[in-house]
Amino acid sequence: MLVNLTDLLPAAAASDGAVACCNVFGIEEAQAVIAAAETLDLPVILAVNKDMVDLAGVEAMAGLLLPMAKASTAKVCVHLDHCYDEQIVYRAIHAGFSSVMFDGSQLPLAENIRRTQQVVQVAHAVGVSVEGELGSVPYQEGRDHIKSALTLPDEAAVFAVQSGVDAMAISIGNVHRMTEAGSPIDYTLLEEIEKLTQLPLVIHGTTGIAENDLRILKTHRVAKFNVGTTLRMAFGNAIRSEMEMSPDKFDRQYFASRALPALKEEAMRVLTLLAPSR
Ligand code: 13P
Numbered sequence: 202m203l204v205n206l207t208d209l210l211p212a213a214a215a216s217d218g219a220v221a222c223c224n225v226f227g228i229e230e231a232q233a234v235i236a237a238a239e240t241l242d243l244p245v246i247l248a249v250n251k252d253m254v255d256l257a258g259v260e261a262m263a264g265l266l267l268p269m270a271k272a273s274t275a276k277v278c279v280h281l282d283h284c285y286d287e288q289i290v291y292r293a294i295h296a297g298f299s300s301v302m303f304d305g306s307q308l309p310l311a312e313n314i315r316r317t318q319q320v321v322q323v324a325h326a327v328g329v330s331v332e333g334e335l336g337s338v339p340y341q342e343g344r345d346h347i348k349s350a351l352t353l354p355d356e357a358a359v360f361a362v363q364s365g366v367d368a369m370a371i372s373i374g375n376v377h378r379m380t381e382a383g384s385p386i387d388y389t390l391l392e393e394i395e396k397l398t399q400l401p402l403v404i405h406g407t408t409g410i411a412e413n414d415l416r417i418l419k420t421h422r423v424a425k426f427n428v429g430t431t432l433r434m435a436f437g438n439a440i441r442s443e444m445e446m447s448p449d450k451f452d453r454q455y456f457a458s459r460a461l462p463a464l465k466e467e468a469m470r471v472l473t474l475l476a477p478s479r
Pocket of ligand 1: 283376377378405407427430
């Protein structure tokens with residue numbers, strides 16, 4: 202069933218758990234993540250990142266993912282990850298994405314609010330949810346233009362009220378695309394943000410956060426965790442070992458299907474770790 206962030210995040214924020222938002226790059230990743238959600242009877246968010254937007258375009262990704270989300274017994278949100286360009290956001294909405302992120306984190310506060318508000322107005326008119334970002338979560342690699350900045354609680358209070366977003370991504374020590382856990386999470390900063398805002402909060406860079414920190418964070422108002430690298434590693438490493446085992450084979454589909462169980466298993470580990478206690 203296709204859902205948006207508003208269907209999922211307020212309840213998750215109020216619970217002792219959160220919803221996993223998994224970057225997917227093609228049919229196999231989407232199948233594995235949806236299968237993990239169905240097996241565990243948990244909701245999930247499929248996120249299309251800038252790499253896939255540049256490679257395939259939002260229309261092709263919507264064409265792939267929307268039928269899968271609609272056919273699933275799990276609640277599945279089809280979400281556009283970090284997007285800095287309103288025209289692409291609007292194309293994604295037109296193509297049927299149920300949720301979008303407009304990332305104005307590199308802009309001055311007033312411009313971030315103004316441009317996010319415009320996206321919210323369009324998106325909400327057609328039932329699409331919007332995530333914004335305040336402060337800026339750095340990247341270990343791959344996005345050199347991103348200047349890192351911790352979220353300032355006073356600015357978060359203004360952004361949360363004025364932007365109109367359904368969820369706010371915050372920067373509290375988390376880092377995108379780490380291959381090992383170890384990001385130092387600033388809980389004092391998180392608590393200050395929680396005191397001054399009411400919105401469901403989003404943490405990006407989940408791969409770089411230690412399991413114990415994830416268990417603590419999910420009991421706070423963090424309702425959505427973005428997960429990418431650990432899934433990419435599980436799938437990529439499984440494909441590599443399958444290729445090493447079968448040097449005579451060459452079909453993409455052969456290797457992808459052989460690697461799929463390792464990806465599903467990693468998705469199940471992450472979904473289980475982040476889920477509320479039942
Ligand atoms: P990781 O790749 O660090 O898990 O983060 C993914 C992410 O935050 C995508 O928005």
